[in-house]
Amino acid sequence: MKTLFSLSLVLTFAAYQVYCKDCHMRELDLCASTLLLFNQDDGIAQTEADLNKQCTYIREVYQCLKNYTINCMTQVQRELVGFFSEGSEKLMNDYCTPGSSIRNDYLKNAPCLNSANDENIKCLRDLQVALEVVGDAKFENRIPIACCAYRRYEACFQERLEKKCGKNAVEFIQELLRIAISRVPEIICTGYGRNNSECTTLLPSSGSSPKGSQSNSALSRLLSTYLATI
Numbered sequence: 001m002k003t004l005f006s007l008s009l010v011l012t013f014a015a016y017q018v019y020c021k022d023c024h025m026r027e028l029d030l031c032a033s034t035l036l037l038f039n040q041d042d043g044i045a046q047t048e049a050d051l052n053k054q055c056t057y058i059r060e061v062y063q064c065l066k067n068y069t070i071n072c073m074t075q076v077q078r079e080l081v082g083f084f085s086e087g088s089e090k091l092m093n094d095y096c097t098p099g100s101s102i103r104n105d106y107l108k109n110a111p112c113l114n115s116a117n118d119e120n121i122k123c124l125r126d127l128q129v130a131l132e133v134v135g136d137a138k139f140e141n142r143i144p145i146a147c148c149a150y151r152r153y154e155a156c157f158q159e160r161l162e163k164k165c166g167k168n169a170v171e172f173i174q175e176l177l178r179i180a181i182s183r184v185p186e187i188i189c190t191g192y193g194r195n196n197s198e199c200t201t202l203l204p205s206s207g208s209s210p211k212g213s214q215s216n217s218a219l220s221r222l223l224s225t226y227l228a229t230i
Contacts, residue, residue, distance in 0.1 A: 046110055048098055055096035062092060091179045102176070109172055112165040119164050121227060123156035128210040128223040130203050135217040141202070147189035148199035152206070154185075155194050 045051050069078045094102040106113075130149030134142050162170045192199055211217075212224035 046107060051096070051103065051107075052098075055092075058092055058096065062089060091176060094179070102179075105172060109165075109169060112169060113161075113173070116161050116164040116169075119160040120157055122207075123153050123160065124223060124227060125210060126156065126206050126208070127153040128212070128220050128227075129208045131223070132211055132215050132217045132220045133202070133204065135215075135220075143188065144192070144198065145202050147185065147192040148194075148196065148203050150185055151189060151192050151196075151199065152194040152203065 045054055069082075091102070094100045095106070097103065127149055130145065130152070134145045134149065137145050158170050158174075161173065210220055210224070213221055215221055215224075
């Protein structure tokens with residue numbers, strides 16, 4: 001679930017980066033640092049107490065992001081980002097509510113989902129490199145690059161998760177992602193895929209090395225620290 005929440009929050013961060021022209025991305029570093037505390041918590045959450053501890057970090061990140069929108073975005077930008085992040089907030093509330101169906105289903109699937117983290121490292125590194133490109137791209141190119149990055153990550157992760165945990169686990173994660181980010185990628189990113197010719201041109205090749213901690217992208221630095229913990 002750490003990977004899922006990290007991905008949904010990273011995608012939320014990416015939406016902020018795509019749509020925000022005026023505020024410097026370093027304004028998000030404080031939010032990212034709170035998320036890192038969540039990811040550096042060792043072990044697999046398998047009890048209500050573990051989940052409650054995680055939720056304190058998750059809620060802090062969301063509050064930080066809300067503060068960022070108030071201080072750094074126009075009304076139109078806030079509405080656009082709110083459209084992206086509404087599902088993530090719903091997922092957070094369900095995940096952080098004892099006895100919810102999502103929480104119970106997660107606890108059942110947790111061991112295999114978390115053991116699949118190692119299988120996911122290559123996918124996340126490719127996503128990290130792509131997010132560095134998004135940060136440096138012209139404003140009009142950010143959405144196509146972000147769509148290509150998301151589609152490549154989605155295909156990579158699902159392929160590896162199915163081999164490790166089976167189709168039911170993939171369907172569980174797909175449903176959670178639909179809640180977290182709604183169907184926005186399906187709407188905005190129609191026609192994009194990892195083998196799409198435009199994506200091949202826009203994205204660095206799979207397996208490229210990210211700048212990581214040396215990157216200007218807060219998202220890349222976030223992923224670098226997260227990958228060091230799995």
